[in-house]
Amino acid sequence: MELQHIELKNLKTTKLNVRKIGAKNTADLEASIQSLGIIQPLLVRANCEGFEVVAGQRRFHALSKLAQQGEIEPVPCIVMQEGDDAKAIEASLAENIARLPMDEIDQYKAFSALAKQGTSIEDIALQFGITDRQVKQRLALGNLYAPILSAYRKAEINAGTLRALTLATTKQQKLWWDLFKSEDQHAPQGHSLKSWLFGGANIPLENALFDVANYKGASVSDLFEDASYFDDATNFWTLQNQAIAAAKETYLANGWQEVIILDIGEYWNEWEYAKATKKDGGRIYVQIATNGEVTFHESYLTREETERQKKVQAGEVMADIQKAEITKAMQNYLGLHRHSAVRTExxxxxxxxxxxxxAQMIAGSSLWTVQADPQKANTDAIAESLATNKAESVFQAERERVQSLLDLSGEEGEPIVPRKTDWGKTPDLYAIVAKLMELDDASVNLVLTFVVAETLPSNSALVEVLGEKLGVDMAKHWQPDQTFFDLLRDKETLNTIVKQVAGKSTADAHVASTAKVQKQIIQDGLSGKRKNGKQDWQPGYMSFPMTAYTKKGGIEAMDSRKALKKLFK
Structure with missing residues (x-):
């Protein structure tokens, strides 16, 4: 950039300047310029007819008015380099936000222009000193029906109504606009508008994905409109959810890797996503409005994912490991319960x-120094769950028996073989040897077996292979408890478990229900509260070998078993 003094006649405004309203309100500037001159240079760039004003439009208009009263000296200007479109927009917006506030539509157009050039929401917010939420609020205006935006700029509708309409689907916006323009009907506004959008009481027949002939209830027709509505929302949602579940199965059968079903009423912000083909991992997002309208957004990934893909392709970062089916906490929970059952068997x-x-004496292992497994729980809830495990009670009784054989004393639950953290608690080697010399072979073998079990590493491939070889039945030692359900979060996994416990029809009818509702269905089925529930159900996570519910992978127990299983016949 360079500073030049340019004749006023060689300057003109530009379409890039984001201010559309208020730019010519210059009375305050005219007095300032007459008294002090131009304090801050205009930001301009060259074009075929001279220079266009990128930032400083109000100063330019003030100078133009003053020029009608007399001669104006050449104007101090900072000349930008050619091709600085994004910077030009940013400079204009930054200046105008700091001075005379633009209306929301101007801000939307400016932010949208920057977003289309690849500027992230976070960068836009940081650049102009506002929050991410404020940027998203302006970008949401881009989804509004054009006549609604025009009416707002004419002050025919208020800001509260405009913002509420950003939550509406395109179809709802057009219907609201028809009501607004009607001479004999009323369009809801403000709080009434939100109730109108999200009440969910009026579900048009046209929103059904299923054959309406399968609907068992009645429909209500509006005598003044060519529209009919379902009279039984519960019956509608059962059939609609079944249709959504069928559509998901079809997408997956056609090669789509993932179909995300949003919660009913959850808004889908298009600006947070970018197009991605099926080959590139694009997903299907299923948006479900409270009035039953279903929209399938095909071929999308989040913008963060697409940006990271670009960086991976450019070699700037390593590829992400796909998110595991279950959390670390759940893997810890499963590993401890499985470990407890296997070592008891x-x-x-x-x-x-x-x-x-x-084998461990010869080759060593993660625990053969020798140390007892610490059975470390990630949370208090997991520790409490393990404490009530049937296998743990059996194991503790056997520990007390071995302690008696060896003439050892210790607190309840304290291992015979010291843990790594048990400083100064190592038993007297010579005293143990002397005691073992007094025991018969059967008693020594009993002690040896217990010591091997106590030093069996949890969350290891050995637990998995031994559990399979010994035919461990987890139902003898463990039943699903509240901690298990609290840690169960994957939506696809929950859908499958509902199907196993309560049947396919129930699972399909609740495919879009919340995780909380689905977990309650499972628990009711296990407790006998739900008719035909499978009360003896055990999750695949507790079978030997362990089985998963999705293809996401990332389950340590399954991966470690695969690595070791080939060594066992």
């Missing part, structure tokens, strides 16, 4: 325990 298989001991 191992107590009845001394030959296998002996062989494990010999």
């Amino acid at each position: 191992l107590l009845s298989h001394q030959g296998i325990a002996l062989r494990l001991a010999v």
